[in-house]
Amino acid sequence: MNYFSTNFTLGILGGGQLGKMMLYETRKWDIRTHVLDPSAEAPCRIATDYFEQGDLMDFGTVYNFGKNVDILTFEIEGVNVEALEKLESEGKKVYPSAATLRNIQDKGVQKQFYKDHNISTAPFKIYNSKNDLNEIIFREEIKFPFVWKSCTGGYDGKGVSIIREAEDLIPLSEDACIIENLIPFKNELAVIVARNPSGEVKTYPVVEMEFHPEANQVEYVICPARIDDAVAKKARDLAVKVSEAFQHVGLLAVEMFQTEDDEILVNEVAPRPHNSGHYSIEASYTNQFEQHIRAILDLPLGNTDSKVGGVMVNLVGAEGHTGDVRYKNIEKILAMEGVTPHIYGKKETRPFRKMGHVTIVNKNLNTARSIAEEVKKTIEVVAK
């Protein structure tokens, strides 16, 4: 198949920032793209050959969109899987596959998948509704504290809570949920795996993630993680095992916990380019978006090593600010060494909304980390 400057068309479900960054790569290789997104103001509206506004969860919309492309991928898990299944049954290539997505979309199914495939994960129980959960708590069959996760719809820290007392249960949704033991861990880690249909597999270095205590969003991503080589190897091997269990094609971001005794547990996965891989645009030989394109087109995978150390800071909307966005002091961070801001193009800021990210690279990772703190202190995402 000839993809470059031809009529071959790649379809992308979802037109947010991940799709936008993917489009830098399709543009670089002159690969035709179609994008489907519910918002007329989606960051992917321009830079794609064809943009369609439509509901990603609607069977007909996704099916008809998929009919007109040669290979279909997605940048968000919340898409109609039945449509993907029908497209696949008609011979359309969908990467990652509908089957992979089915195993991931529902967190209960995902956790059960790990158990069935002998992949280490935190002990858990699944409840079909909030009522079922309340009953178990009433009977004192589980004890506080624990981690609650909604089986569906969790994204950017929504749908995950640490429950320390009965009161914390009140705001939870009525949906099916998982309850996990609250594991004391040293580090949250992530490994991005790339796998193509021919079965070639490569992992990126392990990254270390630091979360904002309130918003439950990643605050710093540090590559490489400052951990022992043996632990890093264990994490990368586990990520490959997960990818192969899913028979996954494309990128798979595997989020993990490093426990106090250096055990590695899989937390959850995302079958797409991931926030934890944004550093790769500036730091890696092959950035994660190019790698995803290579993988789904069954091209040879690129080198996942880093040229330099990288730290990523998310740019999230400041508390108390809602309205037309302003990136206060952005010119100050541009004067700092090795700093690259990425502005996603959302016109309106809200508290904790992901508006962009900043990558800081340096040959010395500790220097990059210090500059990242300066960046974090300096730039503010506010309303005008």
Added chain:
Amino acid sequence: MNYFSTNFTLGILGGGQLGKMMLYETRKWDIRTHVLDPSAEAPCRIATDYFEQGDLMDFGTVYNFGKNVDILTFEIEGVNVEALEKLESEGKKVYPSAATLRNIQDKGVQKQFYKDHNISTAPFKIYNSKNDLNEIIFREEIKFPFVWKSCTGGYDGKGVSIIREAEDLIPLSEDACIIENLIPFKNELAVIVARNPSGEVKTYPVVEMEFHPEANQVEYVICPARIDDAVAKKARDLAVKVSEAFQHVGLLAVEMFQTEDDEILVNEVAPRPHNSGHYSIEASYTNQFEQHIRAILDLPLGNTDSKVGGVMVNLVGAEGHTGDVRYKNIEKILAMEGVTPHIYGKKETRPFRKMGHVTIVNKNLNTARSIAEEVKKTIEVVAK
């Protein structure tokens, strides 16, 4: 001025590959853009907020286009300068300025500028027409061999010839021209200078350029040039002198000769991102396109150092091939270490047409150079 996710609009005259790569950066920072280009199939057609098809040499077209943007720049020198002058006189910011462009557009004026500003350049004479030149040759006032350059319209090796005998004069255009001594040189070098309206100046490392003997197009660009530190310093200092003489804003690519006795002579300049800086996308802390945007928006300039060694190979149309393009063996070069192809998006190939480029990066520059040779031997730009 607030540029990010606002209604501020940057206008770009020219919608070719340089504009296309500039748009990766405006997209990254969510800066609104308008692009003007004569071709409906210009590589910039998508990824800009607004694309206008029109003649870059037409006063009214350029003037009206410029009226609707906040800052105007160009990615090609062949634009109507009178329109830029009128826009400037009405208070519009044009970077680089019309005055800079006037001093560069005509190679006779450019050479005279160097002489007037005491900038080393090869000795030259200017003739107003081919007739004038023929007369001088008839009178034997100049001797073969010499270098002939058309004063206007030279691009991609057109408009430059080495004249070794009378017969070589036949295909030359009737236009005004410069005649230069044929200087024996060790190396062709280039330095990209960035300068912002506040006067901040930075130079990129010196690159070494190797030309295709027939097409007179760059075949390899190697960064850093494998030359003495003292020679490199001399080249960078000279480039800054040139930039300041022009009071240039934006990027200025200064092409130079290193003579047998290590003198540095300015050959010519381009007031824009340049083929000799494409390596920077993968190799530099700040790529040349981001740097151009920083410069013209009067933002702080980024670090011009390299993360890794870089070699760039142009992808030009193979001889004997005209028609719909195919990048033969592109999947083979994708399997090589540190290789990134860039496909500009021109649908039709012609002999020696610039269709794309490939960057090869490696911590070891010699390894990158060897891989670049493999790339050159492997990929072919052919008609289907």
